[in-house]
Amino acid sequence: MGTFPGVTVERTIELGGATVPTFFYGTAWKEDDTRRCVEAAIAAGFRAIDTANQRKHYFEAGVGEAIGAAIGRGDVTRDDLFLQTKFTFRPGQDDRLPYDPNASITEQVEQSFASSLEHLGVETIDSLVLHGPTTRRGLGSPDWEAWTAMEALHAEGKTRLIGISNVTAAQLDELCGLAKRRPAFVQNRCYASQGWDAATREVCARHGVAYQGFSLLTANGRELRRPEVHAIAQEHGRTLEQVVFRFALQLGMIPLTGTTDPAHMAQDLEAYDFALSDAEVDTLRRAG
Numbered sequence: 001m002g003t004f005p006g007v008t009v010e011r012t013i014e015l016g017g018a019t020v021p022t023f024f025y026g027t028a029w030k031e032d033d034t035r036r037c038v039e040a041a042i043a044a045g046f047r048a049i050d051t052a053n054q055r056k057h058y059f060e061a062g063v064g065e066a067i068g069a070a071i072g073r074g075d076v077t078r079d080d081l082f083l084q085t086k087f088t089f090r091p092g093q094d095d096r097l098p099y100d101p102n103a104s105i106t107e108q109v110e111q112s113f114a115s116s117l118e119h120l121g122v123e124t125i126d127s128l129v130l131h132g133p134t135t136r137r138g139l140g141s142p143d144w145e146a147w148t149a150m151e152a153l154h155a156e157g158k159t160r161l162i163g164i165s166n167v168t169a170a171q172l173d174e175l176c177g178l179a180k181r182r183p184a185f186v187q188n189r190c191y192a193s194q195g196w197d198a199a200t201r202e203v204c205a206r207h208g209v210a211y212q213g214f215s216l217l218t219a220n221g222r223e224l225r226r227p228e229v230h231a232i233a234q235e236h237g238r239t240l241e242q243v244v245f246r247f248a249l250q251l252g253m254i255p256l257t258g259t260t261d262p263a264h265m266a267q268d269l270e271a272y273d274f275a276l277s278d279a280e281v282d283t284l285r286r287a288g
Helices: 031-044 060-073 105-120 142-155 169-178 200-207 219-223 227-236 240-251 262-271 278-285
Strands: 003-006 005-011 012-015 017-020 023-026 046-049 084-089 125-130 159-165 185-189 210-214 254-257
Touching: 005 240, 017 084, 017 125, 017 142, 017 159, 017 185, 017 219, 031 046, 031 060, 031 169, 046 254, 060 105, 105 125, 105 142, 125 262, 142 159, 142 240, 159 169, 159 254, 169 200, 185 200, 185 278, 219 240, 240 254, 254 262
Parallel strands: 023 046, 023 254, 046 084, 084 125, 125 159, 159 185, 185 210, 210 254
Antiparallel strands: 003 005, 012 017
């Protein structure tokens, strides 16, 4: 826990009966370097790993190799790790599908999930996320069928939590209002120009959904080059990356980092070791 006058940021939170780390390591776009990166992230101290059964952008089996190696060495146990994966609809996949494209959506979710268990070498998943709705507005019948299938996996105890990614505030509100099981998580690309996804975060707060923010750095390059942001980093003797991740934590987000550099992994986790003032948080909040 990083506790400072007026500011408390927990390293873990309790959510739906699960202990969830508040900083995730993301594994997209690592390809053959996935195993090395995940092993390095675990060695640096990350205990939450985000992946997807979408070979187009993720190498889920490489994540499993890293986890197996770390557990085999005794570095961690399965219970130490929070593993999150995703079900991705056909338009988001390439030809390396984790399911039969002619099967029903329900069967595709089940097949993808079974494949994820095999890739990761585990018996249960901590969080299963719908990788994104099939429509830009509202939720279509395939989205509801997939969500119902995910609810069934949760009811069977195969995944502890379920969530959704790449979703609008209105879509999230609809899902929370009508789903039998509300999402535990939203995972969105987070733009400073949109108030750090303020509208979606407001819906999350209203429904008790935890917000995971990705691309905090890559989506906000222009904003992070501003002098006032550099001044905050200089004031604390921290990197821009540490400042952004600390800002996200103080807003109540769960940030994701995808760095491939072990030194940067360790530095990112040092975001717990300092605090931003209310004025600095406000400066960053208005950076867009």
